[in-house]
Structure formats: structure tokens, C-alpha cells
Amino acid sequence: MKQAFLAGSIVAALGLLSPAAQAVPWERGFVISDYVFGFHYGGRPDFIKEGRIEPGIDCPTGSTKNFTYDDGSFYEAFKLQPWRTEEEIKLIMDPPGTDVNNYLMIRSWVNRRAMGYRGYAKGIGTYVNPFAAADPGQPEVTGIISEGFDLDNNPETGGFTSPDGQKGIDNALYRAWGCARPYRGETATLNKRATSQMLEGLYTAVIRLRGVQDPMNDSDVTLEIGYSPDKIQKDVNAGVARNYSYRLFNGTMYSKVKATIKNGVVETEIVDVLHAPTYGWFANQIVDGAFHKGRIRFTIDAKGAIAGHIGGYRDWRDVYAANTFGQDGAQQDNREHKDSVALYHALIRHADGLRDPQTRRKMGISTAYRFSAVPAQIVEPLTPITVEWPGNRQNDVESGKIIRAAFVKAIWTRAIQELPWQTGEAVYPGLERVIFDLPNGVDLWKMLDRPRNPNEPDWYKEWAEQKEAEKKGIVLRRRGFDDSSRTATGNGTN
Amino acid sequence: MTKRIYAAALAVSMVAVAHGATAAEAQRPDPKVPLAADHPRPAPNEIVSVPAAAPGVFSARKEKGGTRLVVKGRKFTSRAAIENYLAYRAAEEIIAQDGEWFMFVESRQPGDGAPALTVDAQLRSFSFRMPNFRPVWRYKTVGSGDWQTWSPFSGAAFFGNGIDPATVAEYEVTATIVPGKGLMNGRDPLAFHAIAVSDFLVNQVAPPQ
Known part of the structure; x- marks a missing residue:
């Protein structure tokens, strides 16, 4: 008995020295501070032509300028x-x-x-x-560099190379919409608007990492991503303040996946559907992204902030609906100088995934969303929580539901709604x-x-x-x- | 303030979890906006389709250089109605073959006066440009046994020869297309995306008679 105890003590002591015994559970949280389409801007930052239509290697004729009075x-x-x-x-x-x-x-x-x-x-x-309207035409990205992932694990498809040299990047949404003015470059008006709305409290997205080895190198990490009902806390510079606490809502915009970290680069497993908030500037746009073959990759910097991408195939109908029905389509197209009919047709042409077995139509489009985030405390809710929209934003949501239902029915049935x-x-x-x-x-x-x-x-x-x-x-x-x-x-x- | 509150909340939540409470229990119903895939599929009879044509109205034959499509009829309605029907059938033919798009093959002849199509000046891509779907016609008029032809590339106006369309007793409209799969070159003025064409025309066309 005594010998057994001694042997056990020795084993235990050795165990303390082994790598496994050195493992200390750790946790890191982040609140997303910037979240937009992963569109690689190919213009020259120093080129100014009315501040909005600069050409580049991505878009040789610059950004779109639909519905302007001076050009017909x-x-x-x-x-x-x-x-x-x-x-x-x-x-x-x-x-x-x-x-x-x-x-x-x-x-x-x-x-x-x-x-x-x-x-x-x-x-x-x-x-x-939109299918009942003639196609007004949309310039496509002609550049070969794109952010994103090789979603189909085939370097011969996709047609893009990542900024760090990986071939086969699938980001068809970028090719289709990358020249649309509100989403392109430094003057991307809707990107700015979405970020502004997020910082003003429209929605909050958070990430939590939990591991057992080292926060910069860990082969056994759990990553959670989801919505938080807590508004983003800003610092004195109107940026996102660090280290505030946010509750994580385990709803439809939530995923928990395995991940690894190598030298500060976090990469999740590929899951059938990755649920995570999408970005937007109206409440009805903040929905589950439902990224098929979804994955997340980001880098942790020296100050503990992160930057990277969420990617996968999204149902293009959801992408269209978010772009078009935040407000009424005409109001948004008029103000943002885009044409959602042209963008609809571009989605149809570039759809490259989620083939429907019944209709044989591709309902998915490959994409990547770019985000950055700062350290935060991600906590469990003590009392029941849900998705909460500020002010009268619930009206936006109800309206969005009605319009989306009509749109989806139109697409399914081809009957004019x-x-x-x-x-x-x-x-x-x-x-x-x-x-x-x-x-x-x-x-x-x-x-x-x-x-x-x-x-x-x-x-x-x-x-x-x-x-x-x-x-x-x-x-x-x-x-x-x-x-x-x-x-x-x-x-x-x- | 918030930080302090949630620091405290974190501590309490750890206690709560220790006492058996779970995060799931702290969730209220999710007032989600349904995604497209959440909506029910329509019943088959809700999906719009074009009635089948009578035998002999439409034919498709693979030839060297593409698939030759022909629409025949005896009742002339309008050029647009008949050509749109042919374009719709072209799109459906591609979809049935698991293709995604087609190139329209222009039937230009030496000496034709219609100008060649050019790439859009703004380098835009299109799913289709219906004016560029230009099949060739031949027809007989009442009391005449001879076929007459009209090519959109000739430069002559449609029925510009003085013939009253109401006297057309029989016609054939012919187009040749080359199917394609994968990413379509939407800048090509002769490229047509099959699904987009089909969806655009399905509510507009009916089989000729």
C-alpha cells in the first residue's frame, strides 16, 4: 500500500513535469470592431478623381456610379x-x-x-x-489577387491568388461585386455605414477562444463566435475600447468549433455550416451568415488584437436580400450609386456552390468577410438574453421578414410577386x-x-x-x- | 462601469455554472430573420413554366459548330414574341444539358451591313442582352409557295420588303448556339446565361402556333 502510494507520487511528480501536465487552461475573448466583405482593393491610395471612381488593378474602369445625373x-x-x-x-x-x-x-x-x-x-x-428586369450590366473584378479561402480545396479553381501567394482562392462574390461603389476601397460608403452602425450599438459580434496549452500555439482550441446583446463600448478616440465584458448569445448566429493556433495564427476546422452574424447597417441585415463549408482564420498581433476572415459559401439570396432590403431597394440604389438588379444578375452568373439537387441551380456563392477585433471579456449570461434591436429597429426586422419572404417566393416560383x-x-x-x-x-x-x-x-x-x-x-x-x-x-x- | 458589472457577472456566472445553470438556460427565444433556405419550397404547381409546344414547333439538332434550334409556326404574332420563345427554349435546352450558358452564333454573310457588336465601353458584364439574340427568319406568305428569308445582319428592316406580316402563312426561325459551363464571359455581347434568360422570359412567352 505504502509502495503503491510512493509509486503513485513519483508518477504524479513526473506528470507535473510532462507537457500535458504543464497545460493550463486559458481563455481569450474579442469583440469585433470592423466587419466588411473581404474585397481586395486594387486602386492606388494616392489617386483621387472626385474621390470615388478611381480605377485599379481590381476594376479597370473604377467603381460603379449608377444613378448619377451627370453621365447618363x-x-x-x-x-x-x-x-x-x-x-x-x-x-x-x-x-x-x-x-x-x-x-x-x-x-x-x-x-x-x-x-x-x-x-x-x-x-x-x-x-x-429582379429576374424580371433586363440586366443593366455590372463591371467585374479583373484582378487576380483576392482575400479568402480555397473553399473547394482545389488550387485550379476560383481564379484568385491570396495576398500571401495561396492559389485557388474562391471568392466569387468579390469578382461579382468588387467594383460596386459602396463596397469598394477607401470610399466604400456602405462599409463605412455598417461599421458606424455597429459602433453606435446596432449589433455586436464576439469571439471566444479556449485552449489548454499556449494562447499563441495550441493544437486543441475551441472557438465560439456569436452575437452579443451588449453594445460596443467605445474609447475616448471613438474606437472600440478594450477589455470590456460582453455576454454571448447562443442563438442562430452562434457557432462553436475546433481550432488550432500556430505562432498566433488561428485556424478553425471546416464545418458544414458556420453560423455567425453578418454585417449590416439595418437590423434586418444582421442575420445568420450560414457559411457553408465555413471556416475562420485570423492572426493575433502583439497587442492581443486579431484580424482575419470568415469564409464559406453563402446562399446568394441572403446576400442579395441584405444588400437590397435594408431600406427599400430604390432608395438605397439611388443614394449609393449601385444597381441591385445588376448585382442580382452578377450573383446569378457567379454562383459557384450549393447546387440544389432538385432545380440543379447553384444557390451558393463563395465569399469571405474581413474582420478585426480587440480583446474583450466574453461572459455567460446570468439572466435570459436574446437578440435585441435598439429603438424601433424591430420594425426594420418585421419589414425585412415580409420583403424577404416575397423575394424568396419570387425566386423559387418565378411568379411575379x-x-x-x-x-x-x-x-x-x-x-x-x-x-x-x-x-x-x-x-x-x-x-x-x-x-x-x-x-x-x-x-x-x-x-x-x-x-x-x-x-x-x-x-x-x-x-x-x-x-x-x-x-x-x-x-x-x- | 460595464466592465465592473460584467467582471462581477463573470464571477457570479461561474458560481451559477458550478450550481448547474447552463448558458443555454440563459437564452430567450431567438427572434431571427429567416434565411432563404428557411422558407418552404413551393409546390410544383406554384412554379411558373411555359406550356409544352405542339409537336414540330420546336426542334434542336446538334451540328458541327453548335446546336441548331428552330421554331416553326403558322400564326405570326410578333417578331419579339417568337424570338423570345426561341431564346427561352435555347436556355431550357442548356439547363437540360446541365450547361450554364450559351454563345449565340451570328449567321453573318459576306456583304451583310449590320455593324459588328463590341464590348461594352464601361467593361460591364451582362447575363444577357436580348437585342443580341438575332435569329434568322424564313417565311411563306398566303398564296405563295416560295420561302423568303430575312437576316437581321443584312441591314434590311424586318418585313421591310413591303410584305404585310398578317399574310405570313408559315415561318421558321433559326438560331445556332454553343453551350458552355463554368464562369461565363459576361463581357462577350453574344453570351447568354441560361438561368437568367429562362427566368426573364418564362412569364413572357408562349409556344407559337
Whole structure:
């Protein structure tokens, strides 16, 4: 008994000296501070041409500039509808009444109504039924360098080489959308907007690593990624403050996977579907990325911050929906100088994964999202938590659900779907608030007409009553002119 | 402040976990936005398709240089309607062969006056440009036994020879396509993505008669 105890003590003592016994469980947490598409910008940083269209080895003709007034892009977009006359296009682009108050705003509404109905026939909502519109064309990335992963483990496919020389990088989304202005280069407006919204509290994404060896070299690591309901804490420089604590929500945007760390480079296993938050600037865009053949790779720097990529094949319908339905498609295209119809067709052309066995269509597109993150404490929730949207963002979510459902049905069935009236996608009734201020407003409104909501009022009559009341100093609250007229306002401010 | 709160929360949570509470128990229902794949597949009868054509209306034959597609009919409706139907069938033919796109082969003849197509000046890529799908026609008019031809590359207007389209008694519209698979060169003005073409036209076409 005594001998056995001694032997056991010796073994135990030896065990303390062995590498396994030296293992000390460790944990590191991070809060994501920057999160965008992994699009490799090929322009020259010192090249300035109106600050927005610089060419580069990625995009020889620079970024897209759809729906700008100075280059005919509005005309090109409307010319694709065979049912529009030249005269109608002219009226849409330059409606008479330049001396009317808020003319530019009214013109924008007119443009947007027309942009929202660009199908092969009148009355077809463009963004919910993008397949029914002629392709306006989208420049593709022609460069050969891309961020991302060799998702199919085949160096002969994908057509890109990573910045560090790996061949076979699959990032078809970059090839398809890499020249789109809001996602390209230093002036990527929607990337900036998404980051800004994240820092202002729209959403928070966190990562937690747990290992048993060394935080910089460990062959047995568990990585968790997910959403946190806790708003990002900023430092005095408006950056993301380090070492604050965030709860991790184990919901649909959560994954727990195995990983390894070699000299500070963290690489996860490849999983069938990696669930993680995607990025966006409206609540309805913050959804599960569902990266098929998903993986994460990042590097830990000397100060403990991390930078890297999440990659996999995403269902292109989700990618399209997030890009298009944050607000109504026309509002976003008009402001960001992109054309979601062109981007839809680019997705169709570049889809390279998730082949549907029934339809034989490729429903996935290879992609990588770039992120950086700073150290944080990731903690377990003590009380029940969920996904929480600030302010009235739940309206965005409800609206997004309705529009996405209509869009998905359109894609599945190829049947033209009506625009959901309770959302902003119909560009309604915002236009009706203002168009009759124009001298030919009634005619223009009729020309721009769209399928009628059976319950909608006589807009002109209400406008006339409002004008009459205003003359007497009375302000009427008109039906449908306030957000309470919809069950879900959401996407936009129509 | 937050840091202090959650430092305390971390300590409490460790106690909570030690007492058997789990992270899963601290979750409320996830108010997720459904992904595309979460939506139910439509029933087969909800999916739009084009009715089958009568026998002899459409034919496809592999030849040297591509697949030759022909649409025949006796009732002329409009050039666009008939050519769109041919384009739709071309796309469906490609999809049925597990292809992804096709190149339209122009039937240009020496002396044709139609200008050659060029790459888009802005180097844009397209899924299709329907005006570039230009099949060749031949037709007979009522009371005439002779076939007459019309080529879109000739430079002559469609029925510019004075013939009333209402007198067309029989026609054949022919196109040759070369199927392709993999990444399509969308800059090529003659490239057509089969799914995009099919989806664009499925609600617009009907079999000619």
C-alpha cells in the first residue's frame, strides 16, 4: 500500500513535469470592431478623381456610379424598359417645376418610383422580382489577387491568388461585386455605414477562444463566435475600447468549433455550416451568415488584437436580400450609386456552390468577410438574453421578414410577386406626399403609377385638402402620411 | 462601469455554472430573420413554366459548330414574341444539358451591313442582352409557295420588303448556339446565361402556333 502510494507520487511528480501536465487552461475573448466583405482593393491610395471612381488593378474602369445625373446612367437604366417612351424617361429624369420648394427631393422620389418598377412590363416591382428586369450590366473584378479561402480545396479553381501567394482562392462574390461603389476601397460608403452602425450599438459580434496549452500555439482550441446583446463600448478616440465584458448569445448566429493556433495564427476546422452574424447597417441585415463549408482564420498581433476572415459559401439570396432590403431597394440604389438588379444578375452568373439537387441551380456563392477585433471579456449570461434591436429597429426586422419572404417566393416560383404594401418597398406613399406639388404632378403620378393598394385613399384629393387647409393655417394629419399607417414600416422612411 | 458589472457577472456566472445553470438556460427565444433556405419550397404547381409546344414547333439538332434550334409556326404574332420563345427554349435546352450558358452564333454573310457588336465601353458584364439574340427568319406568305428569308445582319428592316406580316402563312426561325459551363464571359455581347434568360422570359412567352 505504502509502495503503491510512493509509486503513485513519483508518477504524479513526473506528470507535473510532462507537457500535458504543464497545460493550463486559458481563455481569450474579442469583440469585433470592423466587419466588411473581404474585397481586395486594387486602386492606388494616392489617386483621387472626385474621390470615388478611381480605377485599379481590381476594376479597370473604377467603381460603379449608377444613378448619377451627370453621365447618363439614369437614362441607361430606364431605357431598358421597352414600355417607357423617350418622353417619359425625360419627364422622370427632369420633371418640370424646378422652382418648386424641395424640387430635388421630389425629383428623387420620382426617380425612385421609376427605379422601383423596371420589369419587362409595367407594374412589376424591380427589387422583389429582379429576374424580371433586363440586366443593366455590372463591371467585374479583373484582378487576380483576392482575400479568402480555397473553399473547394482545389488550387485550379476560383481564379484568385491570396495576398500571401495561396492559389485557388474562391471568392466569387468579390469578382461579382468588387467594383460596386459602396463596397469598394477607401470610399466604400456602405462599409463605412455598417461599421458606424455597429459602433453606435446596432449589433455586436464576439469571439471566444479556449485552449489548454499556449494562447499563441495550441493544437486543441475551441472557438465560439456569436452575437452579443451588449453594445460596443467605445474609447475616448471613438474606437472600440478594450477589455470590456460582453455576454454571448447562443442563438442562430452562434457557432462553436475546433481550432488550432500556430505562432498566433488561428485556424478553425471546416464545418458544414458556420453560423455567425453578418454585417449590416439595418437590423434586418444582421442575420445568420450560414457559411457553408465555413471556416475562420485570423492572426493575433502583439497587442492581443486579431484580424482575419470568415469564409464559406453563402446562399446568394441572403446576400442579395441584405444588400437590397435594408431600406427599400430604390432608395438605397439611388443614394449609393449601385444597381441591385445588376448585382442580382452578377450573383446569378457567379454562383459557384450549393447546387440544389432538385432545380440543379447553384444557390451558393463563395465569399469571405474581413474582420478585426480587440480583446474583450466574453461572459455567460446570468439572466435570459436574446437578440435585441435598439429603438424601433424591430420594425426594420418585421419589414425585412415580409420583403424577404416575397423575394424568396419570387425566386423559387418565378411568379411575379406583388410588393408588400405594409413595407417601404413599394416607394409608397412617400411619393404621394410630394408629387402633386409639381406643376404636372397629376399626369406624372399617373404615368408613374403602380399596382394600386385597394385600400388607398384618393391621394390627390387629400393633397388638395391639405393645401387648402394650409392656406387657412391649419395642418391636417393625413391618412397614410405617417408611419402608423403601416403594420411594419421598416426599410426606409417611405 | 460595464466592465465592473460584467467582471462581477463573470464571477457570479461561474458560481451559477458550478450550481448547474447552463448558458443555454440563459437564452430567450431567438427572434431571427429567416434565411432563404428557411422558407418552404413551393409546390410544383406554384412554379411558373411555359406550356409544352405542339409537336414540330420546336426542334434542336446538334451540328458541327453548335446546336441548331428552330421554331416553326403558322400564326405570326410578333417578331419579339417568337424570338423570345426561341431564346427561352435555347436556355431550357442548356439547363437540360446541365450547361450554364450559351454563345449565340451570328449567321453573318459576306456583304451583310449590320455593324459588328463590341464590348461594352464601361467593361460591364451582362447575363444577357436580348437585342443580341438575332435569329434568322424564313417565311411563306398566303398564296405563295416560295420561302423568303430575312437576316437581321443584312441591314434590311424586318418585313421591310413591303410584305404585310398578317399574310405570313408559315415561318421558321433559326438560331445556332454553343453551350458552355463554368464562369461565363459576361463581357462577350453574344453570351447568354441560361438561368437568367429562362427566368426573364418564362412569364413572357408562349409556344407559337
